[in-house]
Amino acid sequence: MIKVLEDLVDALSTLPAIGKKSAWRLAVHLMERPKDEVASLADAILRAREELTRCKRCFSYSEKEICPVCESSSRDQRCICVVEKAIDIFAIEKVGRYRGVYHVLGGVLSPLNGITADKLKLKELKDRVILENPGEIIIGFGGSADAETTALYIARIFRDIDIKITRLARGMPAGMELEYVDQLTLSQALNERTEITYGNE
C-alpha cells in the first residue's frame, strides 16, 4: 500500500526470528519515534558493519587489525581457546573467568553441509601454533556430534607437536549451541576441561 513502509517491513523480515507481523510492529514503532533516534539506529547498523572487521590473529570481531583481547598484556597469550563462532567469545567473556586468548574457527566440520577443513580457520590455527608455540589449546565447542569430530580432528593436527590440548568438560548439554548455555554450566565446563589424547580414547 505504501512503498517505503513495505520496503522497510520486507527488510526487517530478513532478520532472524522476525516474522512479517513482528516486522510490521517494529516498522510502525520506528515511524512513531523521533527522527534522530531512528537515524542513530540506522547509523549504528551501518557503522558496525562498516567498521567492524576481523582480528588478523584470532578472527574475532575487532575495530582494529588486532582485537583488544589479543593486544592485552593482562591476558595469557599462550593459552588459546578455539571457538566455533565469534559470538561464543562473548558468552565466555561474560563468565569472566577465562584469561587466555581465542581462535575463531568459523564453524565446525560438517562434510554433508559442505563445511570441509579448508572452509575453516584450521590451517591458520596450525600456522599460529607453530609460530607462537602456546602452552595449551582449549577446544571450546558446543556438544554437537560435528563439534566432537572437529575436536578430534584438531587433536590429530597437533599429534606431532608438543602441546597440551584440552576441551571443555562434558558438562555441556548435548546438542545445545554454546551461546545458549547458562553461565554456571559454562564456568564448570571451563574448570573441568579434560585433555584429549589422540588415539587412546
Added chain:
Amino acid sequence: MIKVLEDLVDALSTLPAIGKKSAWRLAVHLMERPKDEVASLADAILRAREELTRCKRCFSYSEKEICPVCESSSRDQRCICVVEKAIDIFAIEKVGRYRGVYHVLGGVLSPLNGITADKLKLKELKDRVILENPGEIIIGFGGSADAETTALYIARIFRDIDIKITRLARGMPAGMELEYVDQLTLSQALNERTEITYGNE
C-alpha cells in the same frame, strides 16, 4: 568490549520486544551478512522515517500529502472509518472487505493518562465531517473501556448533525487491541456494525 558492536546492541535493544540477548543475536546476524544487504536495511529504516508523512486528510501514513486510500476513486469517500492508530488501517485493509476511507484519531480518550480530546484528531474529524458531509462514520476501535467512552464521545459530537454513526459489532474480544484481532473476527465485526444512538442506550 568492542564499541561499535555494543552501540549497535544498545540501539537494537530500544526496539519493542527486543531484549539484550535478541539484540546480540540480531547484531551478530547483521555482521555476518553482506555489506550491501546491511546497508539496504539501514537505508530502508532511514527512508521510511524520512519520507513517510501523515495524510493531511485522514492522518494515516502516506508518502504524499494525500494517501492512496483518500485519493482512490474506487473507495467510498463518503464512509469514514475512525481508527485509533494508523496500524489499525493495515489490519482492516488485510480483511479486504472495507471500501470506505479512514480517519486516524491518534489514540482514544484516557484523561488519567493525559490523553484529552485536544490531544486527538477529534476537531479535525468534526471539521472534516462538516466539510465533506459523509453518509456514515464507522467507529473502528478495539474493545477497551477508554475506546467505548471515546465512541460515545464521538457520537455526542455529532448529535446535532444528520449522519449515521456505527461501530464495529461487539464481537470484538474485550480488552484486546484491534491490531491483534484475527481476520474472521474483524470481518464479522465489520459486517455486524451497529448504530450508536446517543442518549437512549
